[in-house]
Amino acid sequence: MSFDADVIVVGGGLAGLSASLTAVREGLSVLVLERGEFSGAKNVSGGRMYVHALRQLVDISEAPLERPITKETYLIKCSNRAISFSFSDPESRNSYSVLRAKFDPWLAKKAEEEGVIISYNTLVLGAEREDGGMTVRTNRGDLRAPLVIEADGVTAGISRSLGLRKLEPHSLMLGVKEVVKLEGPPEEGEARVLVGFVGELLGGAFMYTNEDTLSLGATVKINSLQEGNKMARDLVEEIRESLGVTGEVLEYSAHLIPYYGYDKLPPLHAPNLLVTGDAAGLLINDGFVIRGMDLAIGSGMIAGKAAKRILSEGKPQDTSVYERMLRESFVLKDMYTARRAFTLMNEERLFRRYPELLCDVLARMFKVEGERKRLLEVVQEEASKRGLTLTKLVRDLVKVM
Numbered sequence: 001m002s003f004d005a006d007v008i009v010v011g012g013g014l015a016g017l018s019a020s021l022t023a024v025r026e027g028l029s030v031l032v033l034e035r036g037e038f039s040g041a042k043n044v045s046g047g048r049m050y051v052h053a054l055r056q057l058v059d060i061s062e063a064p065l066e067r068p069i070t071k072e073t074y075l076i077k078c079s080n081r082a083i084s085f086s087f088s089d090p091e092s093r094n095s096y097s098v099l100r101a102k103f104d105p106w107l108a109k110k111a112e113e114e115g116v117i118i119s120y121n122t123l124v125l126g127a128e129r130e131d132g133g134m135t136v137r138t139n140r141g142d143l144r145a146p147l148v149i150e151a152d153g154v155t156a157g158i159s160r161s162l163g164l165r166k167l168e169p170h171s172l173m174l175g176v177k178e179v180v181k182l183e184g185p186p187e188e189g190e191a192r193v194l195v196g197f198v199g200e201l202l203g204g205a206f207m208y209t210n211e212d213t214l215s216l217g218a219t220v221k222i223n224s225l226q227e228g229n230k231m232a233r234d235l236v237e238e239i240r241e242s243l244g245v246t247g248e249v250l251e252y253s254a255h256l257i258p259y260y261g262y263d264k265l266p267p268l269h270a271p272n273l274l275v276t277g278d279a280a281g282l283l284i285n286d287g288f289v290i291r292g293m294d295l296a297i298g299s300g301m302i303a304g305k306a307a308k309r310i311l312s313e314g315k316p317q318d319t320s321v322y323e324r325m326l327r328e329s330f331v332l333k334d335m336y337t338a339r340r341a342f343t344l345m346n347e348e349r350l351f352r353r354y355p356e357l358l359c360d361v362l363a364r365m366f367k368v369e370g371e372r373k374r375l376l377e378v379v380q381e382e383a384s385k386r387g388l389t390l391t392k393l394v395r396d397l398v399k400v401m
């Protein structure tokens with residue numbers, strides 16, 4: 001069987017571009033198949049990128065990043081009351097706001113300059129294992145390689161076409177986002193975690209300041225969106241209005257987000273196949289950070305290196321080294337660390353009962369009406385009103401610690 005490249009990468013987003021750049025640097029020939037007109041045309045992120053993985057791939061001073069995030073704010077809303085607290089670290093250069101429509105084309109150009117071939121407007125329809133390699137079916141005909149790196153995002157079309165997994169609504173969230181023109185420049189790059197802004201739905205909201213725009217939106221469990229009978233478009237509008245943001249809306253997008261967690265990850269590899277990024281369910285939400293982009297870049301880079309090792313040994317069916325490399329890296333180590341917090345992020349009480357509980361406790365602690373109770377007693381009383389015990393509260397707290 002003749003091959004079109006050493007490696008075919010399906011999807012030209014962060015995972016695919018990181019995998020292809022790394023594989024080309026390892027001396028392999030690489031073909032990326034991307035359905036969009038350009039990389040970034042179909043990609044959505046909130047967009048705050050932790051840049052530790054990106055730093056290992058490129059010189060980040062050249063990258064079109066928006067602003068360094070130097071201020072973290074939690075805003076918890078319960079009815080007409082609110083709690084907020086902020087943490088500022090002006091020197092922090094650990095994460096940046098990004099706009100994927102700017103960032104991904106830049107990374108794609110870099111990959112092409114280093115020898116990656118990207119075929120745009122190429123929709124991959126599925127894949128089949130044949131004669132020791134993989135045949136990838138596209139709208140432009142079939143292509144063959146001994147190894148395929150799947151980087152086609154959350155819907156994981158290749159894994160599904162090979163029968164490795166199904167798409168289950170309970171493992172998905174919907175992300176909706178607007179980019180709004182900033183009225184006057186922000187003083188600094190800020191990330192806001194917004195709790196209690198999605199009504200009865202299970203999920204949270206976010207806002208990031210970019211160079212001259214704001215990204216704001218929400219991530220909600222698909223099931224609760226169906227139950228709540230709510231349109232995603234209305235949800236993001238409500239969030240914008242409740243934040244008092246009035247600038248012109250420049251962009252609206254919606255995208256699925258994988259929500260598997262470490263304990264329920266889908267298969268990460270199969271004969272002739274390495275699965276990366278969202279396609280591999282790599283996403284962390286531990287209440288402090290939401291990370292998919294650095295995991296996509298990290299897993300992509302590891303896949304590029306693993307591809308070299310696999311092909312050098314001449315056994316593209318034996319891809320287990322990729323999972324071993326992922327386990328030794330921050331990708332699966334951090335997924336493991338976040339596993340308990342991740343299960344808590346799936347709980348109804350976190351979104352519905354805890355914000356109200358916190359507001360009621362604070363409202364009572366800031367009031368003086370005769371006899372005053374200790375904080376612990378107030379917490380106990382408010383918790384029991386909601387069918388919660390102190391032990392349950394402490395257990396949940398331990399999960400995020």
Ligand SMILES: Cc1cc2nc3c(=O)[nH]c(=O)nc-3n(C[C@H](O)[C@H](O)[C@H](O)COP(=O)(O)OP(=O)(O)OC[C@H]3O[C@@H](n4cnc5c(N)ncnc54)[C@H](O)[C@@H]3O)c2cc1C
Pocket residue numbers: 010011012013014015016033034035036039040042043044045046047048049050122123124125151152153154157174175176177217218219254255256257276277278279282283290291292293294296
């Ligand atoms: C609203 C929202 C907010 C988010 N916020 C953050 C955040 O603040 N920080 C963070 O780190 N992460 C965030 N994420 C998650 C992050 O966006 C993803 O984890 C990341 O984009 C995954 O990258 P990827 O390369 O695996 O997938 P993608 O970026 O989805 O790339 C997949 C690529 O494959 C292409 N493709 C798909 N199917 C085919 C096909 N059949 N044929 C050819 N090409 C195909 C697509 O066009 C796309 O270019 C957010 C996600 C959403 C939706």
